[in-house]
Amino acid sequence: MAKAYKLTIPNDRVERLQYMKRMFPQAAGVGLSDDWRGGRQEALKRLNSIDIEAYNKNRYFINGAVSRLSPYFRHGCLTLKEASENLQERFGVDSEKLVQELGRRDYFRRVWYQQGDKIFNNIEAAKVGVGEKPLPDYVRQMITGVPCMDALVRDLMQDGYVHNHARKWFAAYVIHWLKVDWREAADWFENLLLDGDMASNHLSWQWVASTFSSSPYFFNKDILARHTGEKHCANCSVNCPFDASVEMLDAKLFGQTGAEPLIERSITRSTATRFSTNTAVAVFVHDEMLSAAHPLIKNSTTKFFVFDEALYAKWPLKRLQFVADCLSELPNVEVWLGDTREVLESRGAGQLKTQNTPNLAVKHLLEPFQTNWQPEVKFTDVEVSAQRMKRFSRYWSKVGEAFYGDAFPSKPKTF
Numbered sequence: 001m002a003k004a005y006k007l008t009i010p011n012d013r014v015e016r017l018q019y020m021k022r023m024f025p026q027a028a029g030v031g032l033s034d035d036w037r038g039g040r041q042e043a044l045k046r047l048n049s050i051d052i053e054a055y056n057k058n059r060y061f062i063n064g065a066v067s068r069l070s071p072y073f074r075h076g077c078l079t080l081k082e083a084s085e086n087l088q089e090r091f092g093v094d095s096e097k098l099v100q101e102l103g104r105r106d107y108f109r110r111v112w113y114q115q116g117d118k119i120f121n122n123i124e125a126a127k128v129g130v131g132e133k134p135l136p137d138y139v140r141q142m143i144t145g146v147p148c149m150d151a152l153v154r155d156l157m158q159d160g161y162v163h164n165h166a167r168k169w170f171a172a173y174v175i176h177w178l179k180v181d182w183r184e185a186a187d188w189f190e191n192l193l194l195d196g197d198m199a200s201n202h203l204s205w206q207w208v209a210s211t212f213s214s215s216p217y218f219f220n221k222d223i224l225a226r227h228t229g230e231k232h233c234a235n236c237s238v239n240c241p242f243d244a245s246v247e248m249l250d251a252k253l254f255g256q257t258g259a260e261p262l263i264e265r266s267i268t269r270s271t272a273t274r275f276s277t278n279t280a281v282a283v284f285v286h287d288e289m290l291s292a293a294h295p296l297i298k299n300s301t302t303k304f305f306v307f308d309e310a311l312y313a314k315w316p317l318k319r320l321q322f323v324a325d326c327l328s329e330l331p332n333v334e335v336w337l338g339d340t341r342e343v344l345e346s347r348g349a350g351q352l353k354t355q356n357t358p359n360l361a362v363k364h365l366l367e368p369f370q371t372n373w374q375p376e377v378k379f380t381d382v383e384v385s386a387q388r389m390k391r392f393s394r395y396w397s398k399v400g401e402a403f404y405g406d407a408f409p410s411k412p413k414t415f
């Protein structure tokens, strides 16, 4: 049985980052930069400094004024509901483009609740041939021979964040040019991100692959050059695989192969055979509820957070440090390193309260305990039919209209 350790997260940030480095010597990558301080205070600062005019104008450009809030939503520092209310109150209907993106996160999360572990395999049949190759080491080592793609991975490893367009280009390159199995690539990619989220990540990879969209996503050199301000292309002298018209690339990438179904990967989790006989009530804090404003965190019951290998073995150092920043703002949470079940058992916890999650790996860990899964704060109460949930545009035509009423700029089509 592995030993569990109680951690004492230092209040001083410099000490805290060093402490996490010492406690997780196996964690990969560089430390968290000052630009990415974790926690609710930083999240609120970012939310309140959004320049909506700039966002609406240049969000598609790699240096555009995007919010960089994704790691904060991912770890529950901020809810989508409070962010959308804040934006609507400050900017009225001008907030729609950004609120729509919040909706995209909500949409993927709803799909995860609906589909569970099925999001880790093709949701739909691919519309074009998708490959089954393993992710080559030269991609991980950033020696693909395509400098813009290597630079993108380098940025990701350094920062834990890259713009949405860069993510799409990289996923398209790996899936459609290199013919790699999207599932292996998505798993690897998610573990480089500060905002790594199984739903947003895996469903975006599927959207690129065409297993959760009606056609594959791909791009050409003109698109990349335009949205990066020529950053990568201006002095690039390699034989560019993207330098062709969209039509030519379409024929080249998808002309030959028919869609073959990928062999389904299964996730097996043994059912717990021992159930806790403890009776003490405790709050289990998981990584999607790291906010001092969360009702369960304000609760006076004993609270536990566990850095458990089963969940975090592949997380890079910077992400563990980001979580430590978040935890440092939470009063009276016992933080442990070890096996969740053993920690809770040894601390006498038997009845748990926690926030509901679509993450079945977390649910599995808590199987031996009586757990009260309290609903998370909803982005919106609007119900969306299964038919509409097949595509984001259909979801947003309903949800967006409920948000903006007659002023809804993306006037819904009929579905």
Ligand SMILES: Cc1cc2nc3c(=O)[nH]c(=O)nc-3n(C[C@H](O)[C@H](O)[C@H](O)COP(=O)(O)OP(=O)(O)OC[C@H]3O[C@@H](n4cnc5c(N)ncnc54)[C@H](O)[C@@H]3O)c2cc1C
Pocket: 059, 066, 067, 068, 069, 070, 071, 073, 074, 098, 101, 102, 103, 104, 105, 108, 162, 163, 164, 165, 167, 168, 171, 190, 193, 195, 196, 197, 198, 200, 201, 202, 204, 205
């Ligand atoms: C291949 C791929 C993998 C991705 N993996 C993740 C992931 O693991 N975690 C993650 O949070 N997002 C992921 N995304 C979605 C998106 O790239 C990021 O959410 C976005 O880049 C975050 O930057 P931002 O906060 O500045 O976004 P903003 O444009 O400021 O948007 C505000 C918020 O809306 C949400 N949002 C914006 N765009 C998207 C989107 N396309 N899909 C879902 N939510 C969105 C995010 O929560 C974001 O913080 C992925 C996209 C792709 C193409």
